Amino acid sequence: MSAQATTLPAPREQRTTLEVYRDDGPSARALGALLGRVLPLPPLVLLVLGALPAAIAIATQGDDTSAGTTAGLVAWFVLCAAISSGRPNEGSLRWAVPPLLRASEYGGLVWIATVAGDAVPGAFALLCAIAFRHYDLVYRGRHRGVTSPAWLDQVALGWDGRLLVACALLLADLLPAGFFVLAAIFAVVFVTETVAGWAAFSRAQRVGPTEAYDDEEDEA
């Protein structure tokens, strides 16, 4: 992990906890770096702007939306929310951004599954694998004091990459099989990486105690 860390670009090291919790993928970071300065809107506004059209479509048409429209609206959300990754997340409500990204991603995947037909069990499997990563992003920070390595961020694709891949699978008519395959790959990668990380951590702990301030448990 430390070998990875030395090859990282400088900004990554300065990521705040809230930035880590965003779980941006390569496409979101690229778009954010490119367009973040052009559109001076706060992240929360960008998220609402991006999710609104899809929310209206879900409310009015639900799973009767055509595959093309669905993919287009999801892509619009990805574009808007990706730009927010390049905007400074300030203000007293900045804590709302990561959970809203989570709600949009999970909701988007379920919507895509309903549009595709009987792909919701596949989407559920995929959500389980993604949820594992999202919880682990928090718990590894709290209990091991580390963030996810750069290669894992790339492989996990971020919320942006996963939504775009889901759109592609929808358009290519590869659902629900695509979701199951994706879920299996993610599950294997995420769990293996975490187990290996914990094994290394436990070995290091036996040599000398690592001391890190431990967060209280906030969730019940």
Next chain:
Amino acid sequence: LTTETTTTSAPRRAPADDGRARAGGRTGVTTAVLLATAPTDGHGVAAGQAWDDHTIVRRLVDQLADIGVPSVHVITRTGWEDQLRRAVEGAAASVQVHASDAISSDLQLIADAARESDGGLVVAYGDIVTHREALAGLLADPRVASGVLAVGVRRPFTYRLRTSRGRIVSAASPYHLVRRPTGTFLGVLKVSPNDRAALAGIADDLERLTEPGVPGAWAAELDRKLGNVRVRLATAALEEDGEEPRDTLEDAGPPEPAEPVALDPSTIVLSPELEEEAAFRAAVAREDVVTLVFVGLVRSGAPLATTHVRKLFWARPLSSEAVAGAAERITHYDEEKVLLDSAVKATDGFFTTFFVSPYSKYIARFAARLGLTPNVVTTISVLIGCLAAAAFATGERWGLVTGAVLVHLAFVTDCVDGQLARYTRTFTKLGAWLDSVFDRTKEYVVFAGLALGATQMGDDVWVLAAAALTLQTVRHSFDFSYAAAQHEVIGATPQAPVEEPDDVPGGARIKQISAEAHAAAAAPQAPAAPAPPQPLPRRILGLWRSLDRLAFMPWLKRMIAFPIGERFAVIAITAALWGPRTTFTVLLVWGGVALAYTLAGRLLRSIGR
């Protein structure tokens, strides 16, 4: 500066064998510094008072040795060193007795001990009487890197502290003031190996600061506190109930402008006994360097946590009368029972507290006797959860009922692992991670089982299952992100330098408030200035908080937030009585209300700031 050192060495005692894991060697704490500088109200050193067959300080040294602290420094005043050397004779740790003349010399000895130590360090009063498990709870908990022993209520001869989201953000000493305190520092400070160098530097700084005598601002703060003591002693005497005020020296914070002190401390005339009492409190306060080091660490921005003594015994008896009282009270404690009760988390929800913990703690004790580790219990719990999911997946009525029973069992074992860890003091970071991750795993595997079962029954509830998973994950994500934002705020809040008594940087407010209070005291008829109007969000939150006076409200509030105990209970009951569709519907409705409720509170707090 006079320091004189003698060493007493003793063979290690064999560890006691009572079924609980010994913490020895795992604490990372290798050195303890005990301050035996407080006088008794008789004559001599409080730490040297008799306790059982030995002395108070001897008892403390033996307890620390038993927890795994091999080396102890005892700092006392010149003239008391012989008494203390006898007091620690035959102790189970290697003890060095240092004689020092002043608090600046004490601080230098602490700095030296911090530099020489090859591990973590404990700085504590040498005259406290507490249960071994209270000390072990702080020292042997790897989740608390640096921290202190604390309690919510006030105790005699202690100082207050304030925590925010589990982190100590302010602390008091005889010379320092804490605003809006949330707890009491019980005189035991644990410093991790990582913070050891910082501690040494802070002790150096404090030594330089106190070497010529304490700074004027500090002396003024102590005078203010002692003045409050006089006021309280006089008030208590006036009330003629004869009861000795049990307040701490510190608890009189700065008098609020709206409540002017009726008595001017400087003009109060006390009876000779009360005068003696006031003088004694002043003498104890002037010897206190444990709180000084603690305040120094807090003001330096070091992250410090608290470990609560919970229901375990703690006392700082500084008189023969107090020792007799403490000895009397501690005999009424069933340490085993208290320890088991303390293993139950204080912040659990309604269902967990009333329908699981009353018996799960006995399962935890049974597991401890079997020698099971918390991680084994956690794994058993997740396996039961998977069995429950499999039972639900049959889609048969017997499967739903069996699944419900198994879900409840899985939840009970889930409570057992935490209680077992607290009871046996076997906390590990991996254990904490496993517990968190497996809790989520169990819940979502059960969702999948229920959805599969519904499909068997000809009902497609996969969208509801996915929605329930999404809602729960988003709710947790709000918790995590809000906590992270709060920590950013705490981390960005500057600490006042240790030279200033007030914990608000700038320190002007204390002078202003004191001046106002004195003015108000001088002219009691003067109307108090009206408080500035609060913004609406703050008023709403204040109103909501004031409802906590109703006994059931705190429980109701916890219940609305739909904690894990309530969720598992809902799954078990609705699945057994009705079926998967009802389960997901209730989860979504209650979870939605919970999300709206917590979100409303956080929005109000965020915009009201």
